[in-house]
Amino acid sequence: MDVLEAIKSRRTIRTFQTAVPPKALIEACLEAATWAPSATNQQPWEFIVASGEDLPKITDITKRHFAARVKERPPFDQVPDHCRERQSEVFAAMNQAVESQGINTQELYADSLRFFNAPYGVYFVTHRTHDYQYQVSVAAAIENFLLALVSHGLGGCWQGAAVICQEELKQHLGLAENKILLAGVGVGYPVDDAPLNNFRRNRATVTECTTWLGC
Ligand SMILES: Cc1cc2nc3c(=O)[nH]c(=O)nc-3n(C[C@H](O)[C@H](O)[C@H](O)COP(=O)(O)O)c2cc1C
Numbered sequence: 001m002d003v004l005e006a007i008k009s010r011r012t013i014r015t016f017q018t019a020v021p022p023k024a025l026i027e028a029c030l031e032a033a034t035w036a037p038s039a040t041n042q043q044p045w046e047f048i049v050a051s052g053e054d055l056p057k058i059t060d061i062t063k064r065h066f067a068a069r070v071k072e073r074p075p076f077d078q079v080p081d082h083c084r085e086r087q088s089e090v091f092a093a094m095n096q097a098v099e100s101q102g103i104n105t106q107e108l109y110a111d112s113l114r115f116f117n118a119p120y121g122v123y124f125v126t127h128r129t130h131d132y133q134y135q136v137s138v139a140a141a142i143e144n145f146l147l148a149l150v151s152h153g154l155g156g157c158w159q160g161a162a163v164i165c166q167e168e169l170k171q172h173l174g175l176a177e178n179k180i181l182l183a184g185v186g187v188g189y190p191v192d193d194a195p196l197n198n199f200r201r202n203r204a205t206v207t208e209c210t211t212w213l214g215c
């Protein structure tokens with residue numbers, strides 16, 4: 001598959017088939033993740049792949065502590081208006097899709113905390129440093145991973161919500177204090193015609209977000 005085709009056909013998948021993709025496919029996508037650029041090639045990422053009986057053990061921790069941890073988060077008040085509008089837009093589209101799929105938003109919220117019932121949950125971990133460079137390097141690895149999923153007929157949902165309960169998850173996973181769980185990605189085969197995998201997402205135009213200098 002052509003790179004641009006993979007980039008443009010990737011979308012967040014929130015409805016998964018129950019079939020479990022072979023471990024070798026997940027490994028191949030993680031290998032693609034490791035080819036991401038990183039600050040001075042330090043490759044500051046670690047991956048934790050959970051499936052089978054281990055997956056609900058981990059997501060139960062998130063379910064148990066999520067409400068309390070969300071309350072502790074800093075206020076969402078430094079967001080530019082245009083970003084807030086885009087957020088409202090995606091929530092509205094998602095809610096509409098949820099209703100047409102015959103589930104309510106509370107159910108979706110509960111599902112989201114168990115990776116939308118995906119057969120794999122993949123956590124991306126880095127070291128805590130004062131610099132932001134490790135975090136952006138791992139973000140590049142996550143995008144590589146998502147694109148590789150597309151090329152193998154898989155889909156994923158990058159979830160900030162999956163790592164909100166940092167301390168509890170780190171304890172369960174035996175991760176040192178100086179590690180950070182940056183994201184969890186639910187992975188599986190997409191249900192191609194599910195409304196939640198098909199609602200429209202908009203993008204601002206290049207003109208809206210670009211300043212050209214000297215050209
Ligand atoms: C940092 C980050 C955190 C995200 N967290 C969540 C999440 O917790 N739950 C969720 O359903 N989607 C989450 N997403 C997916 C975004 O909602 C999605 O990428 C966005 O709406 C654009 O849609 P697209 O990926 O289909 O293009 C997250 C994406 C990123 C990059």
